[in-house]
Amino acid sequence: MIYNAKLEQMPREELTQLQIERLQSTLNRVYRNVAFYKDSFDENRIDISTIRSVEDMRQLPFTTKEDLRKSYPYNMFAVPLRDIVRIHSTTGRTGRPIAIGYTRNDISHWSEMVARVLAGTGVTENDFVQLAFDYNMFTGGLGLHYGAEKIGASVIPSSQSGNVQRQIHIMKDYKTTVLLSTPSYALRIAGNLKEMGIHPDELNLRLGIFGAEPWSESTRTRIEERLHLQAFNIYGINEMMGPGVSGECSERNGLHINEDHYIVEIIDPLTWEPLPHGTEGELVITTITREGFPLIRYRTGDLSMILDEPCPCGRTTLRMSRVAARSDDMVVINGINVFPAQVGETLKKTTGYDPRFQIIIDEVAGEDVMEIQVEVLEKMFDDEIKKLLALKGAITTGLERELGVTARVTFVEQMTLFRTAEGRGRVRRVIDNR
Numbered sequence: 001m002i003y004n005a006k007l008e009q010m011p012r013e014e015l016t017q018l019q020i021e022r023l024q025s026t027l028n029r030v031y032r033n034v035a036f037y038k039d040s041f042d043e044n045r046i047d048i049s050t051i052r053s054v055e056d057m058r059q060l061p062f063t064t065k066e067d068l069r070k071s072y073p074y075n076m077f078a079v080p081l082r083d084i085v086r087i088h089s090t091t092g093r094t095g096r097p098i099a100i101g102y103t104r105n106d107i108s109h110w111s112e113m114v115a116r117v118l119a120g121t122g123v124t125e126n127d128f129v130q131l132a133f134d135y136n137m138f139t140g141g142l143g144l145h146y147g148a149e150k151i152g153a154s155v156i157p158s159s160q161s162g163n164v165q166r167q168i169h170i171m172k173d174y175k176t177t178v179l180l181s182t183p184s185y186a187l188r189i190a191g192n193l194k195e196m197g198i199h200p201d202e203l204n205l206r207l208g209i210f211g212a213e214p215w216s217e218s219t220r221t222r223i224e225e226r227l228h229l230q231a232f233n234i235y236g237i238n239e240m241m242g243p244g245v246s247g248e249c250s251e252r253n254g255l256h257i258n259e260d261h262y263i264v265e266i267i268d269p270l271t272w273e274p275l276p277h278g279t280e281g282e283l284v285i286t287t288i289t290r291e292g293f294p295l296i297r298y299r300t301g302d303l304s305m306i307l308d309e310p311c312p313c314g315r316t317t318l319r320m321s322r323v324a325a326r327s328d329d330m331v332v333i334n335g336i337n338v339f340p341a342q343v344g345e346t347l348k349k350t351t352g353y354d355p356r357f358q359i360i361i362d363e364v365a366g367e368d369v370m371e372i373q374v375e376v377l378e379k380m381f382d383d384e385i386k387k388l389l390a391l392k393g394a395i396t397t398g399l400e401r402e403l404g405v406t407a408r409v410t411f412v413e414q415m416t417l418f419r420t421a422e423g424r425g426r427v428r429r430v431i432d433n434r
């Protein structure tokens with residue numbers, strides 16, 4: 001269902017006009033109210049009155065995570081603190097945290113964006129939405145909660161804390177029809193269902209809306225098979241309010257961007273040059289309605305591409321491809337840029353499966369040496385050592401062909417790769433010993 005036909009199906013020229021007007025007023029507001037932007041525009045000799053198109057925006061400097069960290073907690077807020085009605089923050093796990101402030105209007109826009117994404121997947125007022133994201137400084141819980149309530153669904157704020165089995169009991173007793181969580185948590189639920197001897201058909205799940213971490217099409221299939229629901233992707237980032245920047249419609253072919261609130265660009269993460277639609281690069285977002293915490297050309301670090309073919313669903317908004325990796329995951333091996341996601345793709349192509357892996361980099365006699373440890377899945381396993389060796393050879397050749405790097409490939413048993421304590425036991429992708 002299209003929640004806001006006027007804005008989600010607006011003719012492109014009108015939408016562009018709306019974006020420019022909103023951009024101009026945002027630029028004026030940040031110039032007046034945020035010292036960081038005033039200084040940055042002055043230093044770069046930018047006259048904001050000359051920014052009259054999305055192309056003109058390219059003169060504007062980027063905003064980075066580091067800029068936001070430096071301004072912790074309130075220096076990037078563009079309104080007096082009495083107008084702020086909510087504060088969320090990043091965890092600060094990888095540095096100083098970032099505080100994000102919302103005015104009443106911001107909360108209302110955010111709820112609307114989440115409502116659009118949820119409605120786009122088919123959520124209605126008749127649904128029981130179980131919200132298994134943390135309700136705290138993280139934006140997942142509260143952000144999605146307000147959007148689901150706006151649609152009129154019955155929201156069950158089960159949160160992610162507590163044990164998974166309790167989550168399942170709630171799901172069963174309350175006849176939950178929609179699950180909102182990370183994809184990995186959905187798989188944990190599926191695993192526990194099996195242990196508890198509950199068949200997915202004993203539940204009432206029909207939709208699952210997952211995000212907050214990268215996931216693949218094969219994970220989608222796995223979740224759908226194990227939970228008997230239809231799975232959709234939702235994207236967002238705390239700095240951009242939280243979930244709801246974009247989400248999949250019934251076509252599930254890219255995530256529609258809420259373009260009346262955000263202008264998106266894709267840049268080359270190394271040269272910072274703009275890239276055309278259809279080319280993968282780093283996603284850069286400018287907020288154009290936000291009052292509390294407006295951001296100009298914010299480098300998200302996420303890799304995606306813009307899809308501009310018309311969508312059969314009837315929405316006119318641009319879509320972004322699923323975020324499979326971050327630009328800061330990139331490692332340079334003997335001068336060649338390697339993204340862990342590319343290694344994953346090659347493994348998938350050569351093995352036909354999606355095994356977990358870890359990249360370990362060392363320096364030996366001035367040369368970078370890369371080892372890729374692959375967790376062998378049972379179904380990949382073959383008693384015949386010859387076949388395993390052939391598979392290893394195929395992976396090595398595949399990596400040389402696709403990435404242009406030579407790597408030593410080793411097979412390890414399942415669940416032996418080093419996992420981070422935080423990040424809910426995710427495998428650490430890269431261990432760089434250089």
Ligand code: DLL
Pocket residue numbers: 090133139140210211212213214215233234235236237238239242243244300302322323324326
């Ligand atoms: O994860 C907000 C969110 C909550 C999104 C609930 C979706 C659902 P952060 O903690 O700031 O915010 O993490 C944002 O997570 O830059 C991406 O790298 C990654 N990410 C978020 N959604 C997706 C997705 C929330 N659907 C960071 N696919 C982003 C891939 C995602 N990566």
